[in-house]
Amino acid sequence: MRIGELSRRTGVHTHQLRYYEAQGLLEADRGANGYREYEENAVLRVKQIRHLLGAGLSSEDIEYLLPCALGEAPELLGCPELLAAMRSRLQRLDDQMAALAQSRDALATYIDAAERTGRESYPPCDEADLGPAPAQGTPVSSLAQASP
Numbered sequence: 001m002r003i004g005e006l007s008r009r010t011g012v013h014t015h016q017l018r019y020y021e022a023q024g025l026l027e028a029d030r031g032a033n034g035y036r037e038y039e040e041n042a043v044l045r046v047k048q049i050r051h052l053l054g055a056g057l058s059s060e061d062i063e064y065l066l067p068c069a070l071g072e073a074p075e076l077l078g079c080p081e082l083l084a085a086m087r088s089r090l091q092r093l094d095d096q097m098a099a100l101a102q103s104r105d106a107l108a109t110y111i112d113a114a115e116r117t118g119r120e121s122y123p124p125c126d127e128a129d130l131g132p133a134p135a136q137g138t139p140v141s142s143l144a145q146a147s148p
Helices: 003-010 014-022 042-054 059-069 081-119 140-146
Strands: none
Touching: 003 014, 003 042, 014 042, 059 081, 081 140
């Protein structure tokens, strides 16, 4: 089948299918006319790739895991190397989540403190330095760029 049909059958855009091929996740033969030709099992392979991407795995992880994938969901055979790779990815996700939680807590603390001290204007300045106040609803990034 050609790439357009594979796209229709899987709901995956053709540019994504080309990317999967470039990453070594999907194989296509070339017809005499130069068009990509996919075998019937490519539909299952694309569905497996989509599920694994949905689990937060990288293309590199997926390339490693695909030989152990069975079925659409997919089910993965539990060989030691595969389990070690998945545990490593899970640890990286846990570390990222912990760092995000710490950042979130720090930001919430800053917000709480700022709300308790509540000044009427931004940026804090001396009465002698008063200039025009920024428009209400101006994003913080815009305020930081506009401040002297």
